[in-house]
Amino acid sequence: MNITLIGSGYVGLVTGTCFAELGNQVVCLDVDKRKIDLLNSGGVPIYEPGLQELIARNAAAGRLRFTTDVQDAVAHGDVLFIAVGTPPDEDGSADLKHVLAVARDIGRWMQGFKIVVNKSTVPVGTADKVAQAISAELEARGHSPNQAGPQDGNIPSFAVVSNPEFLKEGAAVEDFMRPDRIVIGVPGSEAGNRAREAMRVLYAPFNRNHDRTYFMDVRSAEFTKYAANSxxxxxxxxxxxxxxxxxxxxxxxxxxxxxxxxxxxxxxxxxxxxxxxxxxxxxxxxxxxxxxxxxxxxxxxxxxxxxxxxxxxxxxxxxxxxxxxxxxxxxxxxxxxxxxxxxxxxxxxxxxxxxxxxxxxxxxxxxxxxxxxxxxxxxxxxxxxxxxxxxxxxxxxxxxxxxxxxxxxxxxxxxxxxxxxxxxxxxxxxxxxxxxxxxxxxxxxxxxxxxxxxxxxxxxxxxxxxxxxxx
Missing domain, CATH: 3.40.50.720 (NAD(P)-binding Rossmann-like Domain)
Known part of the structure; x- marks a missing residue:
């Protein structure tokens, strides 16, 4: 499957690299050119046991590459993971400016059907805001996303999914490759049903021994991450x-x-x-x-x-x-x-x-x-x-x-x-x-x-x- 990770920080880099290790074609995007240059030269911007070796192996195999080109990254992915930071705002709330900026970029460049996955830790209701931001960009391009069905060829359409991460720093690669649970929130729509099936296929390698995937509504998935950490x-x-x-x-x-x-x-x-x-x-x-x-x-x-x-x-x-x-x-x-x-x-x-x-x-x-x-x-x-x-x-x-x-x-x-x-x-x-x-x-x-x-x-x-x- 073609996968794009938007945001090559801790979560994005581990997620993208581990998906590549499973045979997927992965592009990791970041606006920080110094970070991408470092990754392309064989360096790693964070310390995580086992990660550098995985990156080197999958980059050499052609399954993993790094770019600052937003248009290229959006075009590549059938599944687009948003994995940018959500730092605390002055009042303690999660600052969604980076998440929503990514959503606008997706709406600006996407063609055909895209599954947009919130991997970042975000407040309940963020998926709706992401969908609104994408829709606004599509409408500015002359598309009517509410009328565009997922089977309509190159007409842009999408589903926004919540898939929170549960990675422990210092054991993130192990946690990703051997998860105790996979939480996926999908919308109740035709596009949501298509997204659910695609996410089931994507995570199938982790469920061979027993099914670790918990499908639920999007808001419950968003809430689960906060509830677990709390x-x-x-x-x-x-x-x-x-x-x-x-x-x-x-x-x-x-x-x-x-x-x-x-x-x-x-x-x-x-x-x-x-x-x-x-x-x-x-x-x-x-x-x-x-x-x-x-x-x-x-x-x-x-x-x-x-x-x-x-x-x-x-x-x-x-x-x-x-x-x-x-x-x-x-x-x-x-x-x-x-x-x-x-x-x-x-x-x-x-x-x-x-x-x-x-x-x-x-x-x-x-x-x-x-x-x-x-x-x-x-x-x-x-x-x-x-x-x-x-x-x-x-x-x-x-x-x-x-x-x-x-x-x-x-x-x-x-x-x-x-x-x-x-x-x-x-x-x-x-x-x-x-x-x-x-x-x-x-x-x-x-x-x-x-x-x-x-x-x-x-x-x-x-x-x-x-x-x-x-x-």
């Missing part, structure tokens, strides 16, 4: 609140996690206490759903609390450090392991490390940070965070080695749970630190083991003898 984020914030209380009452949140996670009605996923969630999805999608509720006079109080708890949780480690060293951190130097919001990605969007670094540096501390992948992206993001006081950037240095970052530091602060951090040589850690002190924002280590090693240890919600009030 549920997962709620579990994280709930566990973080329990962790903070566990410290005050002398309980260990890790033991609590095992106790409740063993209940099959609850399960273990997304029950880890830590320094809060970040990334491009959870914070943005929760804000957007809250805004949708406001627009329909339905206040989503639980999600408001989820956001509030998460914002506060990003500073829990900072609070522990201040209680240990005092409010002024002038002259203190900290090693920080992990910059990306999660392992196996270089994504720094809403990363807790940014809030932690900013709070420590503003109190006079210096920091040496290490991340296996995200350092260069982090430098750009922190430059933005300190735009009002760029001189503070001098307090932040970066190391190419997680051990070298420890040299002469007053404490080690762990923010991201990269695998390489889980079993370090603690004798080396102690030797390089000025004093054996560790603030663990991901509960990677056991308090008892740290005590036996002579390391003063502060986790999140751990009963480690440091039961401190967070108020």
């Amino acid at each position: 549920m997962l984020a709620s579990r994280i914030s709930f566990m973080n609140e329990l962790a903070n209380l566990a410290e005050q009452v002398g309980a260990d949140i890790e033991m609590v996690r095992h106790g409740i996670g063993s209940d099959p009605r609850i399960g273990f996923n997304f029950l880890y206490a830590g320094v809060g969630f970040g990334g491009s999805c959870f914070p943005k999608d929760i804000q957007a759903l809250i805004k949708i509720g406001q627009e329909h006079n339905s206040r989503l109080r639980i999600l408001e609390a989820v956001n509030e708890v998460n914002d506060r949780q990003k500073l829990v480690l900072t609070d522990k450090i201040i209680r240990r060293f005092g409010d002024s951190l002038k002259g203190r130097h900290f090693a920080l392991w992990g910059l990306a919001f999660k392992p196996n990605t270089d994504d720094m969007r809403e990363a807790p490390s940014r809030a932690i670094i900013k709070a420590l540096v503003e109190r006079g501390a210096t920091i040496c940070a290490y991340d296996p992948i995200a350092t260069e992206v982090a430098k750009q993001c922190l430059a933005q965070d300190f735009a009002a006081a760029p001189e503070l950037l001098k307090a932040i240095t970066y190391s190419d080695s997680h051990f070298e970052a420890l040299n002469s530091a007053d404490a080690l602060v762990i923010v991201t749970d990269w695998k390489s951090f889980k079993s370090p040589d603690f004798s080396e850690v102690k030797a390089r630190l000025s004093e054996p002190l560790l603030f663990d924002g991901r509960n990677l280590y056991e308090p008892e083991a740290m005590a036996e090693l002579g390391i003063e240890y502060y986790g999140i919600g751990r009963s480690n003898g440091h039961q401190e009030s967070l108020t």
Whole structure:
């Protein structure tokens, strides 16, 4: 099948490459010429395990190509996926300007029948807006899309479908190739029926073992994405609140996690206490759903609390450090392991490390940070965070080695749970630190083991003898 991905960012690039791997002819379009030039030269603008190898193989096989030519990309695809960003607007709502600009481009250049698929995370009702934008362009060209049937040869007609993505950064290729579910919303019309059959054929390779596809109406599909992310984020914030209380009452949140996670009605996923969630999805999608509720006079109080708890949780480690060293951190130097919001990605969007670094540096501390992948992206993001006081950037240095970052530091602060951090040589850690002190924002280590090693240890919600009030 001929497929076009419009938007070659995280979702578009993974989706297009994986479809090409299945034998489809794929064109990835982006207006950013530098990005397309990089892809055409063999580079990849994002870090995602396994993606670069897939791109190289499918480009060499002629199944995958990259372009900035909108007319060519629209002409190529029988199925056109919209995979552009939907950043939060000032009021928290999803900004659809990029999605609607793509819709207008499709209407401007399309011929014959096209299936337009919203892959971007968009509010309920966006498919209608996309259809209206396409129709307006067709009418400007002298076509009447409401009268043009899908079988009318080259007369432009279309169906707008919702097919939200459920990709985890750091495991996106695996998630796409082995999905646990495929959600597709189709309109109830003749064109919608044709789109449904085409989408069934497109996703057939994923359903050989058992059918993972859930067809539904378009608005339900749009809502499903927001509902899923909001549920997962709620579990994280709930566990973080329990962790903070566990410290005050002398309980260990890790033991609590095992106790409740063993209940099959609850399960273990997304029950880890830590320094809060970040990334491009959870914070943005929760804000957007809250805004949708406001627009329909339905206040989503639980999600408001989820956001509030998460914002506060990003500073829990900072609070522990201040209680240990005092409010002024002038002259203190900290090693920080992990910059990306999660392992196996270089994504720094809403990363807790940014809030932690900013709070420590503003109190006079210096920091040496290490991340296996995200350092260069982090430098750009922190430059933005300190735009009002760029001189503070001098307090932040970066190391190419997680051990070298420890040299002469007053404490080690762990923010991201990269695998390489889980079993370090603690004798080396102690030797390089000025004093054996560790603030663990991901509960990677056991308090008892740290005590036996002579390391003063502060986790999140751990009963480690440091039961401190967070108020």
